[in-house]
Amino acid sequence: MSTQEPDYDHLLRANLERVFNERDDDRRTLAIEELFIADPVMYEPDGIVTGREAISAVAGKLLAQFGPTFRFTPAGRGVGHHGLAVLRWEAGPDGGPIAVTGSDAARIVDGRIAQLWVLLNAPVG
Template structure:
């Protein structure tokens, strides 16, 4: 059919595996070298991350931001995926919450990612409004 693209890019992209790996291997990884290696594997060469507090560009900067978050919240703090990530046509999202292993949820939100060729190109971190 003229003008239509019959390729199914979603067969190539595994949104759930990629976004869960980002949460676990980047944002829960306390070892800086392992975290950077994961960023290099999961993100495009020149990624951008959009956070409420600003815009972060580059693999090393994204790794550093993840490390600073973990340092800020302490050794028990972890991000936990909620449900299965979904996506299509290069856009995926994964809901998550975070807090100490034995304690209350401190923050929750959604990661929304632009994905190309199996790598995160741009990542938006959207935080839920505080409860209460």
Template structure:
């Protein structure tokens, strides 16, 4: 039985892998175009990023800042309903240690990310 809900896990995992782990700008651009609405907004703790190209650039800058071995890894499965979903993740060098953990919370409209809140967990 179909609930009419999008596949929240696939969508948020794809966003993490194909946007925030993708170092190739052309592939990152294609992923944002596929996964996001026409005018997405990403809310970070100190910044608001508006539009597909700005999100592509912000992800690229983040990857450049942390180096080639840095990656985001999902923790568990994304859950959601009625257009709201969340996915927890951790990030750091692929061989460890974990540098940061957080959660992406997304508003989903027409099976695409309309708004994304990036929530960082406090460090110990």
């Protein structure tokens, strides 16, 4: 394992943009291969997703479910140390109201995401 800290902000922002905002299945697959270890695990509020293909399927389903302009946007910089990284985000349609906010927390191994926890904030109002 490398002793040099990865660029946590860049890694988690790339995950939002290149995986969870990517509507093209092939580009999303390539991004996941680059950003995630071979056998990653993603923990969502409703379940556990294992493997690159399953993570890609979840991202694609989310984008299809919420419409063509829905996207995730970082809210601040990703921070981390000793293999743990966190990035706050918000999501909604382009130019529309924010539909959901949350954070991604990730365990990073050798510069790649090994485990990803999707943490949703309670709705406001």
